[in-house]
Amino acid sequence: MLMCRDLARIASDYIDGELGPMDRVSVKMHLMMCGHCRTFIGNLRASVDLINAHSSQQVDEEFVRRIDERVTESLNARNSGNGNSD
Amino acid sequence: MDTATHQSDEDILIQGLKSGNQSAFRKAVRLYTPGMLAVARFYLDHSAAEETVQDCWVTVIDAIQKFEGRSGLKTWLHRIVANRAKNHLRKAKREVSADFSETLDPELADRFAPNGRWATPPSLKINESAQALMENDALSDCLDQHLAALPETQRSALMLYEAHQHKSEDVCNILDVSASNLRVLLHRGRQKIFLMVETFQETGEC
Numbered sequence: 607m608l609m610c611r612d613l614a615r616i617a618s619d620y621i622d623g624e625l626g627p628m629d630r631v632s633v634k635m636h637l638m639m640c641g642h643c644r645t646f647i648g649n650l651r652a653s654v655d656l657i658n659a660h661s662s663q664q665v666d667e668e669f670v671r672r673i674d675e676r677v678t679e680s681l682n683a684r685n686s687g688n689g690n691s692d
Numbered sequence: 693m694d695t696a697t698h699q700s701d702e703d704i705l706i707q708g709l710k711s712g713n714q715s716a717f718r719k720a721v722r723l724y725t726p727g728m729l730a731v732a733r734f735y736l737d738h739s740a741a742e743e744t745v746q747d748c749w750v751t752v753i754d755a756i757q758k759f760e761g762r763s764g765l766k767t768w769l770h771r772i773v774a775n776r777a778k779n780h781l782r783k784a785k786r787e788v789s790a791d792f793s794e795t796l797d798p799e800l801a802d803r804f805a806p807n808g809r810w811a812t813p814p815s816l817k818i819n820e821s822a823q824a825l826m827e828n829d830a831l832s833d834c835l836d837q838h839l840a841a842l843p844e845t846q847r848s849a850l851m852l853y854e855a856h857q858h859k860s861e862d863v864c865n866i867l868d869v870s871a872s873n874l875r876v877l878l879h880r881g882r883q884k885i886f887l888m889v890e891t892f893q894e895t896g897e898c
């Protein structure tokens with residue numbers, strides 16, 4: 607029988623739909639009987655949503671500008687190297 | 693004229709990149725650099741990762757000509773970064789070290805009784821949406837701190853899978869980990885964030 611600790615081990619696989627059908631049924635049965643694990647799964651899901659919502663897009667503006675500069679330099683070097691003579 | 697109507701934003705961006713359009717590059721750099729950094733950080737320390745990402749953008753100027761669009765632009769860029777980062781590692785004769793043996797975070801593992809039931813069950817149910825939670829600046833800062841403190845391998849896996857919405861196969865490919873090891877990285881990282889949110893909700897402190 608699936609215990610709370612076993613469920614905690616495979617909780618992410620359950621959330622992501624990566625469990626096989628048998629394990630999935632075991633988890634569902636356990637969740638019907640166990641409020642603690644329902645809370646756990648719910649909170650883990652909320653944590654995943656939080657990671658999603660977290661911008662993660664915050665990259666140092668200064669760094670992005672340095673990339674722009676290098677790209678522009680290379681683009682210019684390439685264009686002037688082409689010798690547009692038509 | 694209306695052949696252009698079926699083009700996606702990504703197609704238009706790719707065309708811009710192929711023709712060496714400066715504003716296309718500015719746009720792409722802003723769009724894709726965060727994910728590229730996450731890939732590089734899987735392998736390298738902060739400054740080496742930034743250097744690698746910068747170099748990649750310069751190589752993209754020429755390499756984009758050969759881009760055929762079989763994979764999406766994002767996946768293609770992430771592969772370029774991963775390959776460069778791996779080369780960098782090989783030269784430095786270092787290897788990525790990660791522990792894939794234990795699925796449970798030790799702190800969470802301690803909360804079960806010997807019979808496998810909860811000894812210290814989750815204390816509070818999170819009811820607010822992620823958006824609502826993120827409006828709390830203190831919690832958002834705390835999340836920043838905890839994500840930053842994760843082992844690189846866990847953070848990169850989370851960023852690529854969660855924040856950048858890659859499919860598992862792509863993440864495995866880019867990071868060179870097996871499917872089961874990716875599952876461990878994701879689960880370990882998520883548990884840390886779960887524990888952080890729980891502590892924050894209980895104590896109001898990070």
Ligand SMILES: [Zn+2]
Nearest residue numbers: 609610640643
């Ligand atoms: Zn349970």
